[in-house]
Amino acid sequence: MKPIYVGLCGVGTVGGGTATVLKRNAEEIARRAGRPITVKMAASRDLARAREVCGSDVEIIDDALAIARHPDIDIVVELIGGTTVAKDLVLTAIEHGKHVVTANKKLIAEYGNEIFARAQEKGVIVAFEAAVAGGIPVIKALREGLTANRIEWVAGIINGTSNFILTEMRDKGAAFADVLAEAQRLGYAEADPTFDIEGHDAAHKLTIMSAIAFGIPVQFDKAYLEGISKLQAADIKYAQELGYRIKLLGVTRRRDTGIELRVAPTLIPAKRLIANVDGVMNAVLVKGDAVGATMYYGPGAGAEPTASSVIADLVDITRLHTADPEHRVPHLAFQPSQLADLPILPIGEVESCYYLRLNARDQTGVLADVTRILADQQISVDAMLQRPNDATSDDGHDDVVIITHLAIEKNVDAALAKIEALDTINGKIVKLRLEHLNG
Ligand SMILES: NC(=O)C1=CN([C@@H]2O[C@H](COP(=O)(O)OP(=O)(O)OC[C@H]3O[C@@H](n4cnc5c(N)ncnc54)[C@H](O)[C@@H]3O)[C@@H](O)[C@H]2O)C=CC1
Numbered sequence: 001m002k003p004i005y006v007g008l009c010g011v012g013t014v015g016g017g018t019a020t021v022l023k024r025n026a027e028e029i030a031r032r033a034g035r036p037i038t039v040k041m042a043a044s045r046d047l048a049r050a051r052e053v054c055g056s057d058v059e060i061i062d063d064a065l066a067i068a069r070h071p072d073i074d075i076v077v078e079l080i081g082g083t084t085v086a087k088d089l090v091l092t093a094i095e096h097g098k099h100v101v102t103a104n105k106k107l108i109a110e111y112g113n114e115i116f117a118r119a120q121e122k123g124v125i126v127a128f129e130a131a132v133a134g135g136i137p138v139i140k141a142l143r144e145g146l147t148a149n150r151i152e153w154v155a156g157i158i159n160g161t162s163n164f165i166l167t168e169m170r171d172k173g174a175a176f177a178d179v180l181a182e183a184q185r186l187g188y189a190e191a192d193p194t195f196d197i198e199g200h201d202a203a204h205k206l207t208i209m210s211a212i213a214f215g216i217p218v219q220f221d222k223a224y225l226e227g228i229s230k231l232q233a234a235d236i237k238y239a240q241e242l243g244y245r246i247k248l249l250g251v252t253r254r255r256d257t258g259i260e261l262r263v264a265p266t267l268i269p270a271k272r273l274i275a276n277v278d279g280v281m282n283a284v285l286v287k288g289d290a291v292g293a294t295m296y297y298g299p300g301a302g303a304e305p306t307a308s309s310v311i312a313d314l315v316d317i318t319r320l321h322t323a324d325p326e327h328r329v330p331h332l333a334f335q336p337s338q339l340a341d342l343p344i345l346p347i348g349e350v351e352s353c354y355y356l357r358l359n360a361r362d363q364t365g366v367l368a369d370v371t372r373i374l375a376d377q378q379i380s381v382d383a384m385l386q387r388p389n390d391a392t393s394d395d396g397h398d399d400v401v402i403i404t405h406l407a408i409e410k411n412v413d414a415a416l417a418k419i420e421a422l423d424t425i426n427g428k429i430v431k432l433r434l435e436h437l438n439g
């Protein structure tokens with residue numbers, strides 16, 4: 001049977017993995033897809049490397065756009081990254097009636113609405129399983145496996161690099177910069193690793209899952225994000241003492257007034273399965289009203305795990321591309337005409353439990369002042385811990401850690417401003433969110 005012809009654009013970590021797995025498992029993949037999936041052309045900046053990876057049967061060129069326009073190519077695979085060349089490439093491929101597979105979460109989270117609208121008009125598929133949680137088929141699960149459900153929330157550890165850094169620091173006492181360098185060497189990190197450690201990458205992925213879960217357009221510009229770079233060792237230690245682990249967690253939750261969409265270092269009870277997802281592994285918890293809580297786990301980055309998702313999309317397109325476009329699975333799970341205009345809530349409206357660490361003078365009445373201010377803002381205390389802030393020099397101040405019950409973030413911020421103004425409190429209060437994640 002005639003192969004379906006793929007043009008591979010970008011032969012780096014994921015592109016290289018995709019070419020390798022497509023070759024190694026060619027027969028098995030063809031048995032599933034119904035016909036061979038063949039890389040006919042590849043575009044790369046490093047022609048020698050591309051030739052070595054792809055083999056001599058593949059035509060190697062340096063101009064990705066020429067692939068997007070080439071009449072022999074059925075599916076364009078965009079594995080370049082970024083939103084300049086990649087966006088141009090994807091839109092050009094769509095204009096030329098080609099299906100697209102991409103691993104580029106930044107592109108989909110920031111320009112997905114425009115890309116899907118053009119793809120819809122041209123009757124082509126844009127598939128992006130590899131863009132979220134690397135090798136985990138979580139887009140498939142959310143878009144197809146859970147269609148019976150009203151999704152209540154999605155929470156995930158969705159940046160392999162940050163999770164790898166947090167795990168290595170905790171388990172081996174390794175230094176932040178050394179572990180980041182190792183993540184780069186292993187091909188986990190983005191070209192600009194600040195995207196990983198400052199939460200952008202996780203927010204891109206969460207934005208995409210939020211759209212699919214709730215049937216809303218992608219709205220990355222409304223996502224709230226905080227990374228792991230400012231996380232302090234003291235908070236990791238106190239969290240552990242209280243029975244929690246800190247993870248870079250993305251949470252998107254449906255509320256009556258809109259949708260929460262936020263990424264931040266977050267405490268999770270240590271006994272939860274997701275709190276024990278370590279290293280480059282990712283996990284996504286989805287709570288549906290019918291199914292309850294489900295969890296998807298696997299490698300979130302790396303050449304072949306990510307290639308696994310790219311190729312699953314290639315197989316899907318090979319099976320589906322002849323189907324009437326009206327009857328294909330919609331890009332964002334909901335029919336394009338059925339997307340809701342639920343607002344993304346500002347961070348002040350978010351509801352969460354909180355971890356607060358303050359440095360308080362060890363004096364009668366200080367904690368009573370603190371709890372009164374919290375109570376005035378409808379914030380109740382779940383647990384409290386008091387430790388001398390430096391065991392070697394008693395300066396008359398203690399670290400006080402407070403875990404709250406559910407509260408609205410703007411009330412917490414108002415209370416913290418008042419507490420910081422007390423002359424018995426030193427410096428800034430550390431505030432982290434805490435999620436119990438019980439189904
Ligand atoms: N590395 C990983 O584990 C994962 C990466 N991704 C995404 O996959 C995409 C690719 O990432 P990586 O493979 O890690 O990056 P990479 O940097 O290893 O590969 C990108 C390749 O594209 C090439 N390139 C740049 N401009 C080009 C152009 N104009 N024409 C042809 N080639 C060009 C680069 O020379 C490089 O070889 C990104 O969007 C990334 O966010 C998604 C999931 C996991």
Ligand SMILES: N[C@@H](CC=O)C(=O)O
Nearest residue numbers: 159160161189190301
């Ligand atoms: N840089 C990303 C790669 C996968 O999406 C990560 O570390 O998770």
Ligand code: NA
Nearest residue numbers: 129132134136
């Ligand atoms: Na995936």
